Amino acid sequence: DAKTTQPPSMDCAEGRAANLPCNHSTISGNEYVYWYRQIHSQGPQYIIHGLKNNETNEMASLIITEDRKSSTLILPHATLRDTAVYYCIVRGSNAGGTSYGKLTFGQGTILTVHP
Amino acid sequence: SQTIHQWPATLVQPVGSPLSLECTVEGTSNPNLYWYRQAAGRGLQLLFYSVGIGQISSEVPQNLSASRPQDRQFILSSKKLLLSDSGFYLCAWSVWGPRGGARGTGELFFGEGSRLTVL
DSSP states (O other), X not given: OXXXXXXXXXXXXXXXXXXXXXXXXXXXXXXXXXXXXXXXXXXXXXXXXXXXSOEEOSSOEEEEOTTSSEEEEEETTOOGGGOEEEEEEEEESOOTTTTTTOOOOOOOEEEEEEO | OOEEEEEOSEEEXXXXXXXXXXXXXXXXXXXXXXXXXXXXXXXXEEEEEEEETTEEXXXXXXXXXXXXXXXXXXXXXXXXXXXXXXXXXXXXXXXXXXXXXXXXXXXXXXXXXXXXXXX
C-alpha cells in the first residue's frame, strides 16, 4: 500500500472549516484514500473514503486531486468535539493477495479545534 | 446492526503474568478480524489478523499470540507479559466479498479498546 504524508498538527477555530491535507504521491490506480479519526482513548472511527471523485457524507467532504497524488479532508464547520488525530490511509479495495483488508496507520494529524 | 465488544476495558498486570483479551462481533458473519496495539504517544500497529476460524497471521514478532476459536471471537493472549506489552489494544473487524473486494464501504470497525499497564 502507498505511503501517506500528513502535517503533524493543525489548529482550527470552532465554526470554521478544517482542511486537512494528505500527500500520497505513490498511489496506484486501484488504491482508495481512506480517512479515519481517533478521539483520545477511543478506537479509530471511519470518516470517508474515495477513489478519484470527490465524496461527501454527513461528516465530511473528501477532495482528491485529478492526478490523485494528494487529497484534502474538509470538516465544514468544526466543533470542539472534532479535536482528534486524523489519519489518511491509502489501500487497495481488494482483500485478496496479501492485503486482507488491513489498514496501515501512520502518525496522522492532530487537529485541535479552539473555542 | 453490527457491534463489536472487547474486554476488559482496563487492566493492570505484573510482569510475567498471563494475559487474555477477548473480542466478539455481533450482527455479521465471516468477518476479517484484527488486533492493533497503540503504545503511548504512538500510532496504531497491526499485530494479528484473521480471515477465518483458526486462521491467524502475525504481522510483527512479539510476545503475544492470537486465536480465533469461533467465527466472531478473537482472543489476544500472552503467557508471560513484558513491560513493553503495555499499551492500548484495539480489536477491529471488516467484511469482504468472496473474491476479495469490499462489501459496503470496506472500512474497519473498531472496538472500545483495552488499556493494559504492565508493572
